[in-house]
Amino acid sequence: MDMNTIAIISGVLQPVVVINREGRIAAFNRVAEMLLGKGLEGRHYITALRQPAILDSVETVQSGRAPQSVAPYLTTEAGRDVTFEATVMRHEIGGETAITICFVDRTNLQEIGQMRSDFVANVSHELRTPLTALIGFIETLRGSARDDAEARERFLAIMQAEAERMNRLISDLLSLSLVEAEERVRPAERVALGVVARATIERLGPTAKEAGARIAFAAEQAEAEGLTIPGDADQLSQVLSNLIENAIRYGGSENEIGVALQHHARHSDMRGPAVTVAVSDTGPGIDPIHLPRLTERFYRVDSHRSREMGSTGLGLAIVKHIVGRHRGRLRINSDPGQGTCFTVVLPAS
Known part of the structure; x- marks a missing residue:
């Protein structure tokens, strides 16, 4: 591996690893060493990377079935789950065929996706509770309580309270959405x-x-x-x-x-x-x-x-x-x- 290539790789802020045609790590930068551990030079990529998804991507590119492949690489830092997106590419470096792996931290995107899923689940739960009550009271009013004036008034009062609760929730959701849209202004x-x-x-x-x-x-x-x-x-x-x-x-x-x-x-x-x-x-x-x-x-x-x-x-x-x-x-x-x-x-x- 020529010195110019090594200098370029060293200056990249994201983890980068270069694998030679023998399958051994020929070059890497400091952040890649922090991610994968010390003693990378000369190691076979299988023993350094270990995770099946990224190993499959390397094999796919190495065999020529695809010029590029993307795989997740999962690790932990200070007790926090961290997700990298590893892009595996095949190209020529100094007249030799090599494979380069670039790691990009996608943890924030994963967390945002999880927050969105949690938010949808919470909203669904908050709406389902009053809706379930409303459906139950409607069925009762159409059945056994149809001719019971006292029960009818009591149930209608509860139904009104549940409908108002849903209305407050929807109003707050709209308010939150509007505030978030304008938060940078x-x-x-x-x-x-x-x-x-x-x-x-x-x-x-x-x-x-x-x-x-x-x-x-x-x-x-x-x-x-x-x-x-x-x-x-x-x-x-x-x-x-x-x-x-x-x-x-x-x-x-x-x-x-x-x-x-x-x-x-x-x-x-x-x-x-x-x-x-x-x-x-x-x-x-x-x-x-x-x-x-x-x-x-x-x-x-x-x-x-x-x-x-x-x-x-x-x-x-x-x-x-x-x-x-x-x-x-x-x-x-x-x-x-x-x-x-x-x-x-x-x-x-």
């Missing part, structure tokens, strides 16, 4: 966050009162309430609505919900001026073990209780994506028995 309009906060609190006041909770709003500085920031008013209202509704839903009776708006001349998260909105409650709190996963789609601390209360499991995922679109941060602090505080940090400029 930062809002340019100026929004008075204090005005948005007061309007949201006023709208949710009756809901809080019905649940036995009280919402208190406080602007730490007079100028904070009138301060405008780059943002989307509708989406920021949705962030506050989701956080306050969660506080109402899980805070219990006699729950004190606080919404605090504060301006910071410099905030460490933003490395510059920022506005924070903290939504706190005096509810039962959340075990710290759940905090890292709270913003995952369909993740619930108590699935049965959340469904009973009308939660779709998407509210905090929507909050996370909206805050991300505004180039902000979401902080969650909670301890069992001590309540919960969600703090949204948004750049002020």
Whole structure:
């Protein structure tokens, strides 16, 4: 193998291995050695690669049945499954026939595919539950409960609740899809966050009162309430609505919900001026073990209780994506028995 070829291979960022016509490894770069292990030079490719799929691809190209073949190569790094796509090619190097294998890390694509499958499975499950209930009640109403006015009214009320649950789920899915589509486009309009906060609190006041909770709003500085920031008013209202509704839903009776708006001349998260909105409650709190996963789609601390209360499991995922679109941060602090505080940090400029 000439020195120019070896130098070119060494400069490639992806793992590359060259096999000579005797089937032995003639050249490789440092990242290939990290992937396949030390002592590659001169080894037969079968003992170095080992996995049947890539060995079959090498044999296919080596025999001339195809000029190129692609195979998966699976390994683990730090306990994490890693998937490479190995492209096997036959060509001439320095007047000799050789086979080159290039490895490209496809783990992210695999994970995205798995996330998509999990998401579809979760949505199917969330829709199937109310649909099953609706179908069951319809069959009952058409049969034994047809002439039972009391049962009919009770079943219709349940059916309405299940239909509304499906409607909330579909609305949240559409909201999440829209936010994700716009996530890379930062809002340019100026929004008075204090005005948005007061309007949201006023709208949710009756809901809080019905649940036995009280919402208190406080602007730490007079100028904070009138301060405008780059943002989307509708989406920021949705962030506050989701956080306050969660506080109402899980805070219990006699729950004190606080919404605090504060301006910071410099905030460490933003490395510059920022506005924070903290939504706190005096509810039962959340075990710290759940905090890292709270913003995952369909993740619930108590699935049965959340469904009973009308939660779709998407509210905090929507909050996370909206805050991300505004180039902000979401902080969650909670301890069992001590309540919960969600703090949204948004750049002020």
